[in-house]
Amino acid sequence: MMFELKVLRAGKIDLHSHYLPPGYREALLKYAEPNPDGFPTPAWSAELHLEAMEHLGIATSLLSLSSPHIHLGDRNAAKELARSVNEYGADLVRKYPGKFRLLASLPVPETCDSIAEIKYALEALHVDGFTLPTNVLGVYLGNPCLNDIFAELNMRKAIVALHPNRPALVPEHVLEGLPAPMMEFFFDTTRTVMNLILTGTLSRFPGITFIVPHAGAFLPILADRIAPALHMMPSIFGEHMGDAGVDIYASLKGLYYDLAGGCLPRQLGNLLQLVGTDHLLYGSDYPYTPDLACKSLADDLDSTDLLTDEARGQIYCANALRLFPGL
Numbered sequence: 001m002m003f004e005l006k007v008l009r010a011g012k013i014d015l016h017s018h019y020l021p022p023g024y025r026e027a028l029l030k031y032a033e034p035n036p037d038g039f040p041t042p043a044w045s046a047e048l049h050l051e052a053m054e055h056l057g058i059a060t061s062l063l064s065l066s067s068p069h070i071h072l073g074d075r076n077a078a079k080e081l082a083r084s085v086n087e088y089g090a091d092l093v094r095k096y097p098g099k100f101r102l103l104a105s106l107p108v109p110e111t112c113d114s115i116a117e118i119k120y121a122l123e124a125l126h127v128d129g130f131t132l133p134t135n136v137l138g139v140y141l142g143n144p145c146l147n148d149i150f151a152e153l154n155m156r157k158a159i160v161a162l163h164p165n166r167p168a169l170v171p172e173h174v175l176e177g178l179p180a181p182m183m184e185f186f187f188d189t190t191r192t193v194m195n196l197i198l199t200g201t202l203s204r205f206p207g208i209t210f211i212v213p214h215a216g217a218f219l220p221i222l223a224d225r226i227a228p229a230l231h232m233m234p235s236i237f238g239e240h241m242g243d244a245g246v247d248i249y250a251s252l253k254g255l256y257y258d259l260a261g262g263c264l265p266r267q268l269g270n271l272l273q274l275v276g277t278d279h280l281l282y283g284s285d286y287p288y289t290p291d292l293a294c295k296s297l298a299d300d301l302d303s304t305d306l307l308t309d310e311a312r313g314q315i316y317c318a319n320a321l322r323l324f325p326g327l
Protein backbone atom coordinates (compact mmCIF):
# COMPACT_ATOMS: atom_id res chain seq x y z
CA MET A 1 0.00 0.00 0.00
CA MET A 2 2.73 2.50 0.95
CA PHE A 3 4.61 1.75 -2.28
CA GLU A 4 1.51 2.52 -4.33
CA LEU A 5 0.95 5.85 -2.55
CA LYS A 6 4.60 6.83 -2.92
CA VAL A 7 4.58 6.27 -6.67
CA LEU A 8 1.26 8.14 -6.91
CA ARG A 9 2.96 11.21 -5.42
CA ALA A 10 6.08 10.72 -7.56
CA GLY A 11 4.26 11.48 -10.81
CA LYS A 12 2.61 9.60 -13.66
CA ILE A 13 4.27 7.48 -16.31
CA ASP A 14 2.54 8.11 -19.62
CA LEU A 15 2.32 4.98 -21.79
CA HIS A 16 0.36 6.63 -24.59
CA SER A 17 1.90 9.87 -25.82
CA HIS A 18 3.13 10.86 -29.24
CA TYR A 19 5.93 12.73 -30.91
CA LEU A 20 6.08 14.09 -34.44
CA PRO A 21 9.59 13.98 -35.92
CA PRO A 22 10.26 16.21 -38.94
CA GLY A 23 10.66 13.18 -41.22
CA TYR A 24 7.24 11.90 -40.20
CA ARG A 25 5.60 15.25 -40.87
CA GLU A 26 7.23 15.37 -44.29
CA ALA A 27 5.96 11.87 -45.08
CA LEU A 28 2.42 12.84 -44.12
CA LEU A 29 2.57 15.88 -46.39
CA LYS A 30 3.89 13.74 -49.26
CA TYR A 31 1.74 10.62 -48.97
CA ALA A 32 -1.30 11.41 -46.83
CA GLU A 33 -4.30 13.72 -46.93
CA PRO A 34 -4.02 17.26 -45.54
CA ASN A 35 -5.86 16.08 -42.40
CA PRO A 36 -4.94 12.39 -42.01
CA ASP A 37 -7.81 10.35 -40.56
CA GLY A 38 -9.96 13.47 -40.82
CA PHE A 39 -8.05 14.94 -37.90
CA PRO A 40 -5.56 17.83 -38.10
CA THR A 41 -1.95 16.96 -37.31
CA PRO A 42 -1.24 18.81 -34.06
CA ALA A 43 1.63 21.13 -33.33
CA TRP A 44 4.36 19.41 -31.35
CA SER A 45 7.80 20.08 -29.96
CA ALA A 46 9.78 18.59 -27.11
CA GLU A 47 9.44 21.86 -25.20
CA LEU A 48 5.65 21.92 -25.58
CA HIS A 49 5.50 18.28 -24.53
CA LEU A 50 7.54 18.94 -21.40
CA GLU A 51 5.26 21.85 -20.48
CA ALA A 52 2.23 19.59 -20.84
CA MET A 53 3.88 16.92 -18.71
CA GLU A 54 4.48 19.45 -15.95
CA HIS A 55 0.85 20.55 -16.11
CA LEU A 56 -0.42 16.96 -16.02
CA GLY A 57 1.91 15.69 -13.31
CA ILE A 58 3.69 13.30 -15.69
CA ALA A 59 7.20 12.28 -14.70
CA THR A 60 8.08 10.26 -17.82
CA SER A 61 6.48 9.92 -21.26
CA LEU A 62 7.05 6.90 -23.48
CA LEU A 63 6.95 8.38 -26.96
CA SER A 64 5.48 6.62 -29.97
CA LEU A 65 4.03 7.55 -33.35
CA SER A 66 0.30 7.86 -33.85
CA SER A 67 -1.70 7.19 -37.00
CA PRO A 68 -1.19 7.08 -39.96
CA HIS A 69 1.44 4.38 -39.73
CA ILE A 70 4.81 4.96 -41.42
CA HIS A 71 4.16 2.43 -44.21
CA LEU A 72 2.18 4.51 -46.65
CA GLY A 73 2.63 2.21 -49.65
CA ASP A 74 6.34 2.53 -50.46
CA ARG A 75 8.55 -0.18 -48.92
CA ASN A 76 11.85 1.71 -49.13
CA ALA A 77 10.28 4.89 -47.83
CA ALA A 78 8.83 2.98 -44.85
CA LYS A 79 12.18 1.37 -44.08
CA GLU A 80 13.99 4.71 -44.18
CA LEU A 81 11.29 6.48 -42.20
CA ALA A 82 11.35 3.83 -39.45
CA ARG A 83 15.07 4.36 -38.99
CA SER A 84 14.69 8.15 -39.09
CA VAL A 85 11.90 8.42 -36.51
CA ASN A 86 13.52 5.89 -34.19
CA GLU A 87 16.85 7.71 -34.22
CA TYR A 88 15.08 11.02 -33.67
CA GLY A 89 13.23 9.54 -30.69
CA ALA A 90 16.41 8.05 -29.25
CA ASP A 91 18.04 11.48 -29.50
CA LEU A 92 15.18 12.94 -27.45
CA VAL A 93 15.71 10.26 -24.79
CA ARG A 94 19.39 11.18 -24.56
CA LYS A 95 18.71 14.93 -24.57
CA TYR A 96 16.05 14.75 -21.84
CA PRO A 97 17.12 11.88 -19.57
CA GLY A 98 14.34 10.61 -17.35
CA LYS A 99 11.68 12.63 -19.15
CA PHE A 100 11.31 10.74 -22.41
CA ARG A 101 11.59 7.06 -23.33
CA LEU A 102 10.86 5.46 -26.70
CA LEU A 103 8.61 2.84 -28.23
CA ALA A 104 10.13 2.26 -31.64
CA SER A 105 8.24 1.98 -34.93
CA LEU A 106 8.66 -0.89 -37.40
CA PRO A 107 8.10 -0.93 -41.18
CA VAL A 108 5.53 -3.73 -40.96
CA PRO A 109 4.41 -5.77 -42.81
CA GLU A 110 7.92 -5.97 -44.39
CA THR A 111 9.50 -8.95 -42.61
CA CYS A 112 13.22 -8.53 -43.22
CA ASP A 113 13.14 -4.77 -42.76
CA SER A 114 11.15 -5.05 -39.53
CA ILE A 115 13.44 -7.70 -38.01
CA ALA A 116 16.49 -5.60 -38.87
CA GLU A 117 14.87 -2.58 -37.21
CA ILE A 118 14.01 -4.58 -34.09
CA LYS A 119 17.66 -5.52 -33.69
CA TYR A 120 18.91 -2.00 -34.34
CA ALA A 121 16.34 -0.38 -32.05
CA LEU A 122 17.15 -2.67 -29.13
CA GLU A 123 20.89 -3.07 -29.55
CA ALA A 124 21.92 0.37 -30.81
CA LEU A 125 19.14 2.70 -29.64
CA HIS A 126 18.20 0.83 -26.43
CA VAL A 127 14.48 1.46 -26.82
CA ASP A 128 12.02 0.26 -24.19
CA GLY A 129 9.62 -1.46 -26.57
CA PHE A 130 7.74 -1.11 -29.83
CA THR A 131 4.51 0.20 -31.24
CA LEU A 132 2.51 -1.66 -33.87
CA PRO A 133 -0.51 -0.40 -35.82
CA THR A 134 -3.74 -2.35 -35.70
CA ASN A 135 -3.42 -2.82 -39.46
CA VAL A 136 -1.10 -1.73 -42.25
CA LEU A 137 -2.43 -1.64 -45.80
CA GLY A 138 -5.18 -4.03 -44.71
CA VAL A 139 -2.82 -6.52 -43.02
CA TYR A 140 -4.07 -7.13 -39.48
CA LEU A 141 -2.08 -8.42 -36.54
CA GLY A 142 -2.55 -12.16 -36.49
CA ASN A 143 -1.94 -12.46 -40.23
CA PRO A 144 0.55 -15.32 -40.83
CA CYS A 145 2.78 -13.02 -42.88
CA LEU A 146 3.77 -11.32 -39.60
CA ASN A 147 4.79 -14.55 -37.83
CA ASP A 148 8.53 -14.07 -38.30
CA ILE A 149 8.32 -10.54 -36.93
CA PHE A 150 6.40 -11.79 -33.89
CA ALA A 151 8.92 -14.60 -33.44
CA GLU A 152 11.72 -12.03 -33.18
CA LEU A 153 9.75 -9.91 -30.73
CA ASN A 154 8.86 -13.03 -28.75
CA MET A 155 12.48 -14.14 -28.52
CA ARG A 156 13.43 -10.73 -27.13
CA LYS A 157 10.53 -10.62 -24.63
CA ALA A 158 9.44 -7.35 -26.17
CA ILE A 159 6.72 -5.02 -24.98
CA VAL A 160 4.44 -3.99 -27.84
CA ALA A 161 1.94 -1.16 -27.57
CA LEU A 162 -0.80 -1.28 -30.19
CA HIS A 163 -2.16 1.85 -31.83
CA PRO A 164 -5.21 2.16 -34.07
CA ASN A 165 -4.74 2.81 -37.75
CA ARG A 166 -7.52 3.73 -40.15
CA PRO A 167 -9.03 0.58 -41.70
CA ALA A 168 -8.08 -0.09 -45.30
CA LEU A 169 -11.77 -0.08 -46.20
CA VAL A 170 -14.38 2.09 -44.48
CA PRO A 171 -18.03 1.80 -45.53
CA GLU A 172 -19.26 4.80 -47.43
CA HIS A 173 -21.78 7.21 -45.91
CA VAL A 174 -21.16 5.98 -42.38
CA LEU A 175 -18.74 8.38 -40.71
CA GLU A 176 -20.79 11.39 -41.76
CA GLY A 177 -17.82 13.69 -41.36
CA LEU A 178 -16.58 12.26 -38.07
CA PRO A 179 -12.80 11.78 -37.85
CA ALA A 180 -11.65 8.16 -37.87
CA PRO A 181 -10.54 8.27 -34.20
CA MET A 182 -14.14 8.80 -33.13
CA MET A 183 -15.40 5.36 -34.26
CA GLU A 184 -13.11 3.52 -36.65
CA PHE A 185 -10.15 3.44 -34.27
CA PHE A 186 -12.23 1.55 -31.71
CA PHE A 187 -13.47 -0.88 -34.34
CA ASP A 188 -9.96 -1.49 -35.64
CA THR A 189 -8.45 -2.04 -32.19
CA THR A 190 -11.17 -4.55 -31.36
CA ARG A 191 -10.78 -6.29 -34.71
CA THR A 192 -7.00 -6.75 -34.50
CA VAL A 193 -6.95 -7.95 -30.88
CA MET A 194 -9.64 -10.51 -31.61
CA ASN A 195 -7.63 -11.56 -34.65
CA LEU A 196 -4.54 -12.03 -32.45
CA ILE A 197 -6.57 -14.22 -30.09
CA LEU A 198 -8.59 -16.28 -32.57
CA THR A 199 -5.63 -17.04 -34.85
CA GLY A 200 -3.68 -18.34 -31.87
CA THR A 201 -1.02 -15.66 -32.30
CA LEU A 202 -1.11 -14.67 -28.63
CA SER A 203 -0.65 -18.27 -27.48
CA ARG A 204 2.17 -18.94 -29.98
CA PHE A 205 4.16 -15.90 -28.87
CA PRO A 206 3.71 -15.71 -25.09
CA GLY A 207 6.95 -13.79 -24.62
CA ILE A 208 5.41 -10.60 -26.05
CA THR A 209 3.62 -8.27 -23.65
CA PHE A 210 0.86 -6.43 -25.48
CA ILE A 211 -0.63 -3.10 -24.43
CA VAL A 212 -4.08 -2.37 -25.87
CA PRO A 213 -5.01 1.31 -26.26
CA HIS A 214 -8.06 3.30 -25.24
CA ALA A 215 -9.25 1.05 -22.40
CA GLY A 216 -9.68 -1.93 -24.69
CA ALA A 217 -12.10 -0.28 -27.13
CA PHE A 218 -15.12 -2.62 -27.57
CA LEU A 219 -13.37 -5.77 -26.35
CA PRO A 220 -15.08 -6.06 -22.94
CA ILE A 221 -18.50 -6.05 -24.63
CA LEU A 222 -17.64 -8.19 -27.64
CA ALA A 223 -16.05 -10.86 -25.45
CA ASP A 224 -19.46 -11.78 -24.07
CA ARG A 225 -20.70 -12.39 -27.60
CA ILE A 226 -17.76 -14.34 -29.01
CA ALA A 227 -16.75 -16.47 -26.02
CA PRO A 228 -20.03 -18.43 -25.71
CA ALA A 229 -20.29 -18.80 -29.49
CA LEU A 230 -16.88 -20.50 -29.57
CA HIS A 231 -18.11 -23.06 -27.05
CA MET A 232 -21.51 -23.61 -28.66
CA MET A 233 -20.22 -24.00 -32.22
CA PRO A 234 -16.55 -25.03 -31.95
CA SER A 235 -16.42 -26.88 -35.26
CA ILE A 236 -17.68 -23.88 -37.23
CA PHE A 237 -15.36 -21.40 -35.57
CA GLY A 238 -12.44 -23.82 -35.54
CA GLU A 239 -12.67 -24.22 -39.30
CA HIS A 240 -12.47 -20.48 -39.92
CA MET A 241 -10.53 -19.18 -36.93
CA GLY A 242 -7.90 -21.86 -36.42
CA ASP A 243 -8.29 -22.41 -32.67
CA ALA A 244 -11.75 -23.18 -31.33
CA GLY A 245 -10.31 -24.01 -27.90
CA VAL A 246 -9.12 -20.50 -27.15
CA ASP A 247 -10.22 -18.88 -23.90
CA ILE A 248 -11.31 -15.34 -24.81
CA TYR A 249 -11.54 -14.15 -21.21
CA ALA A 250 -8.15 -15.55 -20.20
CA SER A 251 -6.56 -14.04 -23.28
CA LEU A 252 -7.98 -10.60 -22.57
CA LYS A 253 -7.02 -10.84 -18.92
CA GLY A 254 -3.39 -11.42 -19.89
CA LEU A 255 -3.15 -8.16 -21.85
CA TYR A 256 -2.39 -4.68 -20.54
CA TYR A 257 -4.59 -1.68 -21.30
CA ASP A 258 -3.87 2.03 -21.36
CA LEU A 259 -6.59 4.45 -20.33
CA ALA A 260 -5.95 7.14 -22.94
CA GLY A 261 -9.03 9.04 -24.02
CA GLY A 262 -12.42 9.24 -22.35
CA CYS A 263 -13.16 5.95 -20.59
CA LEU A 264 -15.55 7.24 -17.93
CA PRO A 265 -18.18 6.81 -16.71
CA ARG A 266 -18.98 3.52 -18.49
CA GLN A 267 -16.05 2.01 -20.40
CA LEU A 268 -13.67 1.65 -17.46
CA GLY A 269 -16.31 -0.14 -15.42
CA ASN A 270 -16.76 -2.70 -18.20
CA LEU A 271 -13.02 -3.23 -18.49
CA LEU A 272 -12.66 -3.75 -14.74
CA GLN A 273 -15.01 -6.72 -15.02
CA LEU A 274 -12.35 -8.43 -17.16
CA VAL A 275 -9.00 -7.31 -15.71
CA GLY A 276 -7.60 -6.08 -12.45
CA THR A 277 -6.09 -2.65 -11.92
CA ASP A 278 -2.65 -4.29 -12.00
CA HIS A 279 -3.03 -4.48 -15.81
CA LEU A 280 -4.06 -0.87 -16.40
CA LEU A 281 -1.73 1.96 -17.43
CA TYR A 282 -2.03 5.71 -17.64
CA GLY A 283 -2.08 7.37 -21.07
CA SER A 284 -2.62 10.98 -22.03
CA ASP A 285 -2.71 10.73 -25.86
CA TYR A 286 -0.94 14.09 -25.98
CA PRO A 287 -0.69 16.05 -28.31
CA TYR A 288 -3.58 14.54 -30.31
CA THR A 289 -5.60 15.17 -27.17
CA PRO A 290 -4.85 18.81 -26.24
CA ASP A 291 -3.35 19.70 -22.89
CA LEU A 292 -6.59 21.01 -21.35
CA ALA A 293 -8.56 17.95 -22.47
CA CYS A 294 -5.83 15.69 -21.05
CA LYS A 295 -6.20 17.53 -17.73
CA SER A 296 -9.97 17.08 -17.72
CA LEU A 297 -9.66 13.33 -18.44
CA ALA A 298 -6.99 12.97 -15.75
CA ASP A 299 -9.24 14.76 -13.25
CA ASP A 300 -11.96 12.23 -14.04
CA LEU A 301 -9.59 9.38 -13.18
CA ASP A 302 -8.60 11.17 -9.98
CA SER A 303 -12.20 11.52 -8.82
CA THR A 304 -13.97 8.35 -10.01
CA ASP A 305 -15.34 6.01 -7.36
CA LEU A 306 -14.33 3.05 -9.53
CA LEU A 307 -10.71 3.43 -8.35
CA THR A 308 -9.13 3.50 -4.93
CA ASP A 309 -6.01 5.54 -4.22
CA GLU A 310 -4.05 2.29 -4.26
CA ALA A 311 -5.44 1.46 -7.71
CA ARG A 312 -4.56 4.93 -8.96
CA GLY A 313 -1.01 4.40 -7.74
CA GLN A 314 -0.85 1.19 -9.77
CA ILE A 315 -2.26 2.80 -12.89
CA TYR A 316 -0.30 6.03 -12.77
CA CYS A 317 3.10 4.56 -12.05
CA ALA A 318 3.61 1.21 -10.32
CA ASN A 319 2.39 -1.02 -13.15
CA ALA A 320 4.60 0.79 -15.66
CA LEU A 321 7.62 0.39 -13.38
CA ARG A 322 7.00 -3.35 -13.23
CA LEU A 323 6.73 -3.56 -17.04
CA PHE A 324 9.72 -1.29 -17.64
CA PRO A 325 12.22 -1.82 -14.80
CA GLY A 326 14.67 0.49 -16.62
CA LEU A 327 12.48 3.44 -15.74
